[in-house]
Amino acid sequence: MTALRVEGVDVTLGSTHALRAVTLDVGAGWTAIVGPNGAGKSTLLRVMAGLLPPDRGRVVLDGTPLTALSSGERATRLAWLAQQGEATGELTVREVVRLGRLARQGLFGAPSAEDEARVEQVMADAECLAWQERRLHELSGGERQRVFLARAIAVDAPLLLLDEPTTHLDPPHQILLAHLLRRQVDSGVTVVSVLHDLSLALLADHLVIVDRGRLCASGSSRDSTLHRVLIEVFGGAIRVERFEQRWIVIPHIDG
Amino acid sequence: MTSNDARRRRVLATGLGLMTVLLLGAGLAAGSEGWSLPALWRTWNDGDALGIVAAIRAPRTLGAWLTGALLGLSGAVAQGLFRNPLADPYLLGSASGASLAVVLVLAASTLGGHAISFATADALARFGLVGAAFVGALLGVMLTLTLARGAQQTTRLLLAGVVVGVVLAALSDLVTSAAPDALRGKQAFMLGSTGFLGWISCAILAAGLVVALPPSWRLARALDALTLGDDTAASLGLPLLQVRVALVGVIALATGVAVSQAGLIAFVGLAAPHLVRRFAPAAHGFSVVASAAAGGVLLLLADVLARVLIAPDEVPVGVLTALLGGSYLIWLLRRGRTP
Numbered sequence: 001m002t003a004l005r006v007e008g009v010d011v012t013l014g015s016t017h018a019l020r021a022v023t024l025d026v027g028a029g030w031t032a033i034v035g036p037n038g039a040g041k042s043t044l045l046r047v048m049a050g051l052l053p054p055d056r057g058r059v060v061l062d063g064t065p066l067t068a069l070s071s072g073e074r075a076t077r078l079a080w081l082a083q084q085g086e087a088t089g090e091l092t093v094r095e096v097v098r099l100g101r102l103a104r105q106g107l108f109g110a111p112s113a114e115d116e117a118r119v120e121q122v123m124a125d126a127e128c129l130a131w132q133e134r135r136l137h138e139l140s141g142g143e144r145q146r147v148f149l150a151r152a153i154a155v156d157a158p159l160l161l162l163d164e165p166t167t168h169l170d171p172p173h174q175i176l177l178a179h180l181l182r183r184q185v186d187s188g189v190t191v192v193s194v195l196h197d198l199s200l201a202l203l204a205d206h207l208v209i210v211d212r213g214r215l216c217a218s219g220s221s222r223d224s225t226l227h228r229v230l231i232e233v234f235g236g237a238i239r240v241e242r243f244e245q246r247w248i249v250i251p252h253i254d255g
Numbered sequence: 256m257t258s259n260d261a262r263r264r265r266v267l268a269t270g271l272g273l274m275t276v277l278l279l280g281a282g283l284a285a286g287s288e289g290w291s292l293p294a295l296w297r298t299w300n301d302g303d304a305l306g307i308v309a310a311i312r313a314p315r316t317l318g319a320w321l322t323g324a325l326l327g328l329s330g331a332v333a334q335g336l337f338r339n340p341l342a343d344p345y346l347l348g349s350a351s352g353a354s355l356a357v358v359l360v361l362a363a364s365t366l367g368g369h370a371i372s373f374a375t376a377d378a379l380a381r382f383g384l385v386g387a388a389f390v391g392a393l394l395g396v397m398l399t400l401t402l403a404r405g406a407q408q409t410t411r412l413l414l415a416g417v418v419v420g421v422v423l424a425a426l427s428d429l430v431t432s433a434a435p436d437a438l439r440g441k442q443a444f445m446l447g448s449t450g451f452l453g454w455i456s457c458a459i460l461a462a463g464l465v466v467a468l469p470p471s472w473r474l475a476r477a478l479d480a481l482t483l484g485d486d487t488a489a490s491l492g493l494p495l496l497q498v499r500v501a502l503v504g505v506i507a508l509a510t511g512v513a514v515s516q517a518g519l520i521a522f523v524g525l526a527a528p529h530l531v532r533r534f535a536p537a538a539h540g541f542s543v544v545a546s547a548a549a550g551g552v553l554l555l556l557a558d559v560l561a562r563v564l565i566a567p568d569e570v571p572v573g574v575l576t577a578l579l580g581g582s583y584l585i586w587l588l589r590r591g592r593t594p
Contacts (some may be wrong), residue, residue, distance in 0.1 A: 051486050082487050088338045089482030090536035092260075099480050103492035108473055135536065149482075155491075158412025166467070 001028045002062060002077075002158040002190040004048060009057035011043055011213075018043040019054070020213045029205035030191040032221065035233060040213040041194040042083055042163050047159050048192065049080040061159070075103030076133055079155035083163040083194075085148040087136040093147050094132040095186060097123055100154030119154055125180055126150035127173070141168030153184065160184060162193040166200060178203050180229065198230070198238065198249035211235055222247065262544075263535040267423040271548040275320065282316025283308055310453075318452030319476040319558035319572070320551040321460035323527070325467065329509035330524030331543045332471050333529070335478035336502045337412060339437035343525035347412075348419035350511040350519055352395020355427045357515060358441050362434035376524040385459055388515030395419060400503070418421040447520035447573020450559045456516045463512030467505050470545060474502060475539035520573045521548050522580020523557075528584015529587070553579075 004026040011019040018040045026048075033041045046052040048059055059066045061077060069077070079100070081254040091099075100122070101115040112120075123129040126146045128137070136144060145168045152160060162180075166174050178200060181191050195201040207221040211233040219226050227240040227247070239252045284579075286307075331341040345351070402415035431438045443451075452460075477498045480488040489495050513520070527550035531542050554572070557579060561572040 046486070048491055049486075051489055071494050072492040075490060078490075080490035082484060082488070085483065085487065086338075088485035088544070089335070089479065089539075090532060091482060091538055094477065095538050096483065099476075099483065099503060102476065102480060107493070110474065148483075249483055251578060 001188065002064055002193070003027055004159060004190070005110050006044070006048060006063075007057050007060065008094055009044075009047055009059070010018040011052065011054050012048060013039075013043065019047065022210075022213075023055070024215055024218060026190065026192055027206075028185075028190055030185050030193070030203075031206040031208060032204035033194045033210060034196075034201045035169060035193065035210035035216075036086035036235075038209045039233075041210050043195050045080075045161050045192065047161050049067075049078060050074050050200045051080065066079040072103055072106075074254070075155070075157075077157055078159040078161060079152045080158040081118065081148055081152040081160075081162040081165055083167065085144060087139075089145055090135055090137075092133050093128055093139070094119065094123070096147055097128075097132075097154050099149045103155065111238060118156065122150045122154045125183075126153070127176060142170055142173060145169055146173065150179070153180070159190055160189055160191045164194055165198060166195065166197050174200060175239040176215045198246075202240070202247040202249065221251075257436060260535070260537065264541055267531065267535040267545060268548075274552045275548065275555070277554060278490070278559060278567070279316055282319065283312050284535070286312065286566075287558050296390070298352075299301040314418045314450045314454045315449055316461055316555065318321070318457045319449040320455060320515065321464055321556045322449065322452070322513045322520065323554025324547040324551035325460065325463055325509040325513040326524040327527030328464070328467060328471055328543065328547040329506045329513070330526075330550065331539070331546035332478070332502055332509075333506050333524070334528050335539050335543070336481065336499065337414065338481060341413060341525070343522075345519070345521065345524065347422070347506070347551050348395035348399035348416050348422045348423065349392035350514055351397070351420040351423040351427075351506055352391040353388040353438070353511050353514040354441075354444065354519060355395075355430070356391025357444055358427045358430050359391075360387045361440040361444075362430050363438040368492070371427055374485045376511045381589060385512060392511035392514070395423060396503055396507055403538035409506070411530055413453060431542060444514075444518040445573075446571035447576070448563075449517040449572050449586060450569065451553070452516060452571040460512060460516055462546070463508060467509040467512075468544070470501055471505050471543045472506075472540065473560070474498060475543050478502075478539040478543070506514065519572060520554065521554050521577035522584075523576055526580045526583055527553055529583075 006024040008023055009019050010017070022044060033044060035041050039224070043052065045056050050059065050069075053067075059151050061069070066074060097119050098111055098115070101111055102121065105111055105115065120129065123132055126149050128150055129141065129145045129247045131143070134148065139147065149162075149165055152162065165177055169177060174197065181193070184191055193204070202205060202221050204221050206218065207226055207230070208218040209216040209226065209229050210226070216233055217226050217229040230240060231238055239251055240247055240249055320336065326387050330343045334340050334349060399415045399419045402418060427441070477488070477493055478497040480491050480493050481485070485495060510524070528542060528546040531545045531549050535541070554576065557572050557575045561570045561575050564570055
């Protein structure tokens, strides 16, 4: 079981304090990071992934500071999905998903039969197996996002960090994503995702609420105290309601 | 890989192989009187003529292919590394850096009043030019990257490349105005020529290709990963700094060796990867090697044309590649396919 600890992290981007003294423990299950635009959610995820060194503080993965891990070790222990995946070049869907196995094969290694089988499995799970031979630049935004998601899952890392995985996804594929993430969690993977879709975020096990670079609250996504904090950080523009045995968020238009 | 993709790659590989063989033959047959296969056949029975073919046409022909291969390779690596289809050695400052370095060596060689040209440069001078061109190419690329503050901002990168090119060309002019005896050698260098390529040049060019091709091919998966963006590539365990340093080194080596032997030959580094992608789009493992082969074929074709178009005179091969490559890019733009 993977445990990630963020300890007293400060990050300044230009003249903006993107994160201030953020301390957070991420344990087993699915954690959703939410907050208003510019709250520092993606910055926090990039720090967790070791892609952005903090000005102060550190990130510890299973007792080892991220900075003590080599790039190869880190790549096998955590997988990361970008908010806006780039799609230059001439790679096919299969070739992109296969890149998820890079850390396991090594830069100079070749994919094994096991790698190919895994690539095929995750493409099937993310529903992109049917067009595995198409090139990335030929796909729609939603199709491309499913390929990037498959690429991240193909890493088979015990920690999966996803920045806005629902970008460009239509409702059926948002549901597919939720099921996929739940299956990952059931198989022992710790999932952390930044989400704008608050109803989807409430499907996660844990909620982390960030606002203006600070950690406002964290805990169970079913905790009504946390729901009140959520409403507060969004300036009362949302309501959290119970609907068919689950919590949903709706805009509070008359509020 | 679809069967269609695989078929296109096979067709391209076969076509490049066949064209290389045919153009090598044409290069051996092309002389100052035009080109003639029967004349080539007759040289087998004529010791003197065979000597000319072995000493002049054969190394020139092979050298043209090797120079083109180095330029095609560096172009493919540059376009992949900078995720910029407009990146070629000339736009990144490596060629202008190499040019300035070569001009400095030529000027230093003429300080004693003994002008040297590419035709008369001995083996030692050649090795000196190779070293200078390599260092110049490396410094030119570094200067461009420093001015552009990295390689991610396409516009900034291109502007920095243009600025470095202009400034280094001005410095080069300054050197030749102070040492006018170097002007002739510089002019030959700037026009680009395969006419002076001998067996020593071929050995240097082949060594450059042997050194530059394996790391390019081995790092092809790194180039593939970079197409997904820096952060994603880093999250996949790619040591970005080391990979960039290695690939910039490959670009500088390949360009430096090519321009030190044949001068500035335009557009081969830009056009060869585009042609490969157009006929057989593929991951970098294939496109890097195919671009090298396509660069070889392009420059060999230009070299043969340069020899026969206005025989017994010659069109400078660099002028021909600039005309052909420029026309190709204009054609692409007119078709609405921004390269």
